Each structure stands twice: as structure tokens, then as C-alpha cells.
Amino acid sequence: MTWRDWYDALDKPTWTPEPSTIGLIWQILYPIILVTFGYVFYRVFRKQIPWSVAVPFAINLLANIAFTPIQFGLRNLPLAALDIAIVWGTILWAMRAIWPHHRWVAFAQIPYLVWVTIASILQFSITWNNW
Template identity: 25%
Template sequence: MNRNWILPVSIASVAALGVATLGGTITDLGPWYEALNKPDWNPPRAVFPIAWTTIFALVAVAGVAAWRAAPNSRMSDTVIGLFALNGFLNVLWSLLFFRLQRPDWAFAELTLLWLSIALMIAYCNRFSRLAALLLAPYLVWVTVAGTLNWQIIKLNPAFG
């Protein structure tokens, strides 16, 4: 690995691990979550850590690719800002859904999370097709999560 990659890869790895760890510690799959009515197509519990680990790895690689491909420092700073905002929104969703036990608020916030991913893809695609492609599974997964979140709201009258 070229030495120019060491710092960005290290920072992206630590950031992705930090977001994943924080989101994971906020996520509580205890009695409240288990008692929620969920749609029949709800993925098995084992799917979530595999999907999120893959997504965070792809996001970290996409962030480095986009940052390195940015044609100037203003655009590379924008990449960092977009990824940081997205990390914040990702953790915020877990906080709203699991800690505050408000799937309805989480769904509203999830639209911002989804838009932040779409914005990252559009922005990064201007100079790194690779970064945009690596972010696509994240958008698909959050779309599925949003659909699941919406179904939980509909199936649980307290939130509807």
C-alpha cells in the first residue's frame, strides 16, 4: 500500500468503526423490540450485523476513494462533511428508534438519512464513479430498512 493511503484509510476505518460501535451500543433488541409487530418479511436477526458490517466497510472505502479523487481541497472537505453528516444521521436513527422507542420519529429522520446517502452518491459520482457504486448498496439497504420501519409503524397502532 502506498504511504499516501495510510492516513485516509486509517481515518476512514476509525470513523466507520466509531459509527458502527456507537450505533451498535444504542441498538437494543430487548423486550420492547421483540414485542413489536413486524412484517412477515422481516429479515432474520443474523442478517443485520452482516449487512451493516459490509455496508460500513464499503462506505469507508468509498469515502477514501472519493476524498482521494476530489479535484481540490474544497471538494475533499465537502466529501468529509457529507460522510460525517451521514454518520451522525445513521447513529441518530438508532437513538430515535431503539433508545427513545419512537419508530415514527425514526422514520421521519430516516428520510434525511436516505437523502444524505443519495447526496453522497450524486456528489461523489462527479469525480469518483467507484465511490458512487460502493455507496449504492447502502442506499438499497436503507430503503429496505425504511420500508421495514414504515411497516412497524403501521403494524403497531401506538405509532400510527
């Protein structure tokens, strides 16, 4: 069974966006993530802000990258739910960590936080419905 057949067969909420819509949202968010996260890592490598500020950004990147293989490769809904909770939590942590240094980076994370909040609710719903 392909990942798409598997995903289509899951019991999902009626408000679940189409995969193409989800893809479009990520196409908008990834440039924001690239610029802001890149800026943070650049500042850390230049020793202009403490390395501890970059920790939540790094964890977020790893968790974000891990989600698709967990969800669609392993097809492990509980682990994907845990992963997206880590993504959500590290966005908040990153916003708080960068706030004293570069507030614009924290503000730029708001669309990412909004989408991941929606995606988290969706993931938790899908996980619960297919437990």
C-alpha cells in the same frame, strides 16, 4: 423491558429479517462505508475536491449513528422513521455530489442504498403498524 423484548413485541411485517441478519448486513456495509467515506473526507481535507461534496457524507454518518439510539434507546418509531429517511436521502445526495469527481465512490454506495431502501420500507411499516 429490554430493547430486544420491546422490538420483538412490535407488530412487524412477516418479511422482517432477524436481528442477526440485519447485523450481518451492516457488517458487510460498514467496511464499504469506511473506505468510501474515508476516501471522500481525505480528498476534501487535501483540497482535491470541494468541501461541499463531503456535506451529505457527514450528515449521513450522523444520521446513521443516531438511528440505533433513537430506535432502541428512545424507542421513538416516528423519529427513527424520519432519521432513516434522512439516511436514505443523503445516500442519494452523496452519490450525486461525488459523481463528477470519483464515480467509483458513487457506484460503491449502491449496496448501501439498496439495504437502506429495504430498511426504510421496514421502518415505515413498523412505524405505521405500531402508531
